Amino acid sequence: MLEERVKRILTRAGWIENKKIDITQNVKMIESEGYEVFEAARKFMEEFGELHIIAKYIDSFGDEDYDEHSTCYEDMKYYYEHNANYNEKVGEKTIPVCRLHSGEYVVCISESGKFFISEGMEAENSTDFWNGTLGEYQGGFLDWIDYKEGKEFQHSEYKNKEYF
Incomplete structure (x- = not known):
């Protein structure tokens, strides 16, 4: 379940809980770049696609600052065109779905619904991904070596910024 703070931030970006968006055109464009849009990616894009997220917080100097994230096709287009995926490292198909910071x-996202960044595994599912990115506690992390060795994913005990 998404944390209330996460829901507020996503809602501000245009997300509507339990509403699926039409991704037909995006899928066509992504597939034209050589990707096969598998079910886990389709589900994520239908629920969280086309969000430009501004997560505001107060920095250490007491000033308002923000982190910017995007699931918008136009923001992700470069990564599709340059085939930015982690297929070989993950061992299954992956598709870029979000740009952080x-x-x-x-x-x-992988076919099995796990989330990866260049350094390794970021989250086990979309709820953990958003809660770990925008919620009270940072998500976990599993570097490529530990991931390939089959080590267990551990959630972080570190707090995220105080987003509002």
Whole structure:
């Protein structure tokens, strides 16, 4: 279940709980770049696609600051065109679905519904992904070496910024 704070931030970005958006055109464009849009990616894009997220917080100097994230096709287009995926490292198909921190991290979803960034596994499912990105506690992390060794995913005990 998504945390209330996460729901508020996503809603501000245009997300509507339990509403599926039409991704037909996006799927066509993504597939034209050589991707096969599998069920886990389709489900994520239908629920969380086309969101430009501004997560505001007060920084250490007492000033308002923000983190910028996007699931918008136009923001992700570069990554589709350049085939930015982690198929080989993950061992299954992956598709870029989100850009975190203004493009500092590209997030891919795998066929099994797990989320990955360039350094390794970021979350086990979409709820953990959003709660770990925007919620009270940061998500977990599993680097590529530990992931390939089959180690268990551990959730972080560190707090996220105080987003509002």
